[in-house]
Amino acid sequence: MRILLTTDAVGGVWRYSLGLAREWAADGIAVELAVLGPDPEPAQVREAEAIPGLVLHRTGLDLDWTAADPDALERSATGLAALARRCCVDSVHLHAPALLGRDARWPAPVVAVLHSCLLTWWRAIRSGPPPDGFAWRIEAAGRGIERADQVVAPSRAFRDAVRDAYRTGREVVAIHNGRTPLPMSDAPVAERPHAVLSAGRFWDEAKDAATLDAAAALLDAPVRAAGSFRAPDGGTIGTRALHRLGSLDEHGLADAFGAARVFVSTARYEPFGLAVLEAAQAGLALVLSDIPTFRELWDGAATFV
Numbered sequence: 001m002r003i004l005l006t007t008d009a010v011g012g013v014w015r016y017s018l019g020l021a022r023e024w025a026a027d028g029i030a031v032e033l034a035v036l037g038p039d040p041e042p043a044q045v046r047e048a049e050a051i052p053g054l055v056l057h058r059t060g061l062d063l064d065w066t067a068a069d070p071d072a073l074e075r076s077a078t079g080l081a082a083l084a085r086r087c088c089v090d091s092v093h094l095h096a097p098a099l100l101g102r103d104a105r106w107p108a109p110v111v112a113v114l115h116s117c118l119l120t121w122w123r124a125i126r127s128g129p130p131p132d133g134f135a136w137r138i139e140a141a142g143r144g145i146e147r148a149d150q151v152v153a154p155s156r157a158f159r160d161a162v163r164d165a166y167r168t169g170r171e172v173v174a175i176h177n178g179r180t181p182l183p184m185s186d187a188p189v190a191e192r193p194h195a196v197l198s199a200g201r202f203w204d205e206a207k208d209a210a211t212l213d214a215a216a217a218l219l220d221a222p223v224r225a226a227g228s229f230r231a232p233d234g235g236t237i238g239t240r241a242l243h244r245l246g247s248l249d250e251h252g253l254a255d256a257f258g259a260a261r262v263f264v265s266t267a268r269y270e271p272f273g274l275a276v277l278e279a280a281q282a283g284l285a286l287v288l289s290d291i292p293t294f295r296e297l298w299d300g301a302a303t304f305v
């Protein structure tokens with residue numbers, strides 16, 4: 001069996017995709033990994049190419065959230081469908097429903113995974129109707145939800161938010177994310193430094209870096225932030241008290257988790273939160289914002305604020 005799997009090298013979707021590819025490879029399934037948007041870093045390329053049977057495709061196509069207009073997004077959809085035909089795949093696994101496009105002809109069944117979406121993000125972070133510039137992106141996502149052979153969300157809370165936002169009766173299957181534990185040291189948590197860790201794309205307003213930074217200013221223990229503060233459009237998020245670690249590969253993340261006792265997320269919108277799962281596997285205490293997704297996944301295992 002051969003599967004076309006699309007991914008984004010910028011955020012957590014990359015780790016999700018490689019985890020999925022490794023599990024498929026273990027079952028003898030060949031993976032055609034199509035990267036949209038910015039090219040992966042050399043370390044990411046090495047990580048991907050180490051997976052048996054995986055072929056990496058740097059497509060140069062736009063992501064659903066970086067496309068300048070509907071035509072650019074449609075070119076991404078038709079380009080991916082053409083790649084699926086060339087690779088003779090048995091299944092297509094898209095990381096965003098909008099990538100199905102309007103007229104793209106797919107040669108195999110398509111599974112569309114909702115890692116997040118603009119409309120539910122807007123509803124969680126802002127108020128009132130989305131601006132006109134969002135309309136075509138939201139329309140593309142809604143069309144993809146209806147066109148896909150199967151739609152998957154990483155939590156029931158997010159599934160319900162999607163169905164309500166798009167007013168769809170379409171079945172959306174909730175499948176919680178999995179994660180192979182990071183290669184951690186054997187040092188007990190009690191012997192680690194008194195440090196607090198957070199991780200994510202901090203340039204995203206939904207991650208609420210401002211609250212995290214304000215809390216860090218009140219603590220004696222250092223609060224370390226693993227992830228980018230620079231948005232794809234070049235804009236940056238300013239902070240005063242956070243110790244920025246930058247974007248880290250898996251080994252860097254393992255070191256960061258191994259040097260902390262507490263993991264915190266102040267996110268106002270998080271369809272799943274893969275970093276929280278990584279932190280839990282590393283034995284860190286969890287302090288999480290009180291949002292429906294985190295309650296679903298971590299009630300009884302975290303302190304909510």
